[in-house]
Amino acid sequence: MIQSVGYAANHSFTGLKRHEFEREDPRPNEVLIDILYCGVCHSDIHQVKNDWGNTVYPCMPGHEIVGRVAQVGSDVSKHQVGDVVGVGCMIDSCRTCEPCRTGDENYCEGPNSWLATYNGPMVPSKKSPDGENHYGRDNTFGGYSINIVVPEDFVLKVPANLPVEKVAPILCAGVTTYSPMKHWGLKAGQKVGIVGFGGLGDMAAKLAKAMGAEVVLFTETEEKLSEAARLGVQAVYSKDKDQMESQANTCDFILSTIPEPTDLEPFIPVLKRDASLVIVGALDKLKPFNNMEMAMHRKSVGGSLIGSIRETQEVLDFCAEHGITPDVEMIGMDDINDAHKRVNDREVRFRYVIDMASLKTEEA
Ligand SMILES: [Zn+2]
Numbered sequence: 001m002i003q004s005v006g007y008a009a010n011h012s013f014t015g016l017k018r019h020e021f022e023r024e025d026p027r028p029n030e031v032l033i034d035i036l037y038c039g040v041c042h043s044d045i046h047q048v049k050n051d052w053g054n055t056v057y058p059c060m061p062g063h064e065i066v067g068r069v070a071q072v073g074s075d076v077s078k079h080q081v082g083d084v085v086g087v088g089c090m091i092d093s094c095r096t097c098e099p100c101r102t103g104d105e106n107y108c109e110g111p112n113s114w115l116a117t118y119n120g121p122m123v124p125s126k127k128s129p130d131g132e133n134h135y136g137r138d139n140t141f142g143g144y145s146i147n148i149v150v151p152e153d154f155v156l157k158v159p160a161n162l163p164v165e166k167v168a169p170i171l172c173a174g175v176t177t178y179s180p181m182k183h184w185g186l187k188a189g190q191k192v193g194i195v196g197f198g199g200l201g202d203m204a205a206k207l208a209k210a211m212g213a214e215v216v217l218f219t220e221t222e223e224k225l226s227e228a229a230r231l232g233v234q235a236v237y238s239k240d241k242d243q244m245e246s247q248a249n250t251c252d253f254i255l256s257t258i259p260e261p262t263d264l265e266p267f268i269p270v271l272k273r274d275a276s277l278v279i280v281g282a283l284d285k286l287k288p289f290n291n292m293e294m295a296m297h298r299k300s301v302g303g304s305l306i307g308s309i310r311e312t313q314e315v316l317d318f319c320a321e322h323g324i325t326p327d328v329e330m331i332g333m334d335d336i337n338d339a340h341k342r343v344n345d346r347e348v349r350f351r352y353v354i355d356m357a358s359l360k361t362e363e364a
Pocket residue numbers: 041042043044063089172173
């Protein structure tokens with residue numbers, strides 16, 4: 001067994017505190033990674049608070065992991081000790097279902113679906129058709145820790161020219177916004193609307209711009225309008241009716257990154273005919289839409305969940321090629337409860353990244 005330590009929550013209401021535990025030794029196809037940095041995603045907060053009713057405690061979040069390979073299993077061929085690597089939302093999938101065979105592991109239809117980087121399989125044994133957990137791991141402890149063991153196929157290569165302390169948010173926020181823009185065929189010269197300007201919105205705007213699209217950001221937070229100008233994109237205060245009307249029938253694609261149910265009806269008129277509004281971030285029952293506007297102009301509303309391993313590597317390489325880095329603020333591990341509160345209150349526009357050296361030097 002490998003000694004580890006991280007920050008975990010024991011209940012939905014206690015916050016996170018130091019938690020010592022053991023990880024299994026790497027299997028022949030797995031690598032052990034010493035974690036350098038881990039991003040703080042809104043999903044971490046949902047999971048700690050048990051907002052989806054499926055949290056396994058102790059809950060150690062973190063699925064935007066950047067680290068260095070410390071040990072490799074005997075069958076590992078893709079990674080070497082010393083490589084700088086990344087781990088995103090998944091650490092395994094069934095590998096045999098149709099989505100897995102065609103490179104869409106994030107839509108794995110196996111009995112336990114994919115194995116999440118924290119909180120275990122997406123479909124736990126008590127909900128799986130055969131009552132089993134085929135991964136043999138119930139509680140996977142995530143990246144708010146000093147190390148992690150991951151099958152090599154789910155480990156990403158971090159391009160050398162990306163600043164290692166800023167890479168982490170690409171692994172969830174980046175791929176979650178990149179995947180739908182690729183899937184829905186966003187092209188250079190088209191106009192894309194991004195709803196919400198937090199960690200996901202920041203990445204979405206930068207990626208869309210690098211793809212050659214015109215970008216308009218919609219935010220309910222007036223203070224964030226000037227920040228959008230800094231990114232060189234148009235910004236609209238979505239509570240202002242006149243500003244919203246000025247955007248009517250202009251967008252070829254809209255991506256909503258708001259992490260909770262919100263009224264998206266005002267954005268339907270912003271879509272052009274045949275265009276789609278796709279929702280990432282909110283995994284909830286949404287407010288109903290009036291289908292009149294959608295049917296009259298053959299518009300669609302859809303959803304998308306993170307991205308595949310292939311797409312995660314693609315977005316890392318795309319960011320390296322286009323010099324895209326997420327806006328981050330570095331924190332120590334013991335700042336995490338305060339950071340969760342600020343993200344939850346939607347005060348921050350950037351992504352917090354935990355410097356794991358702060359945990360290694362912390363006294364037990
Ligand atoms: Zn995430």
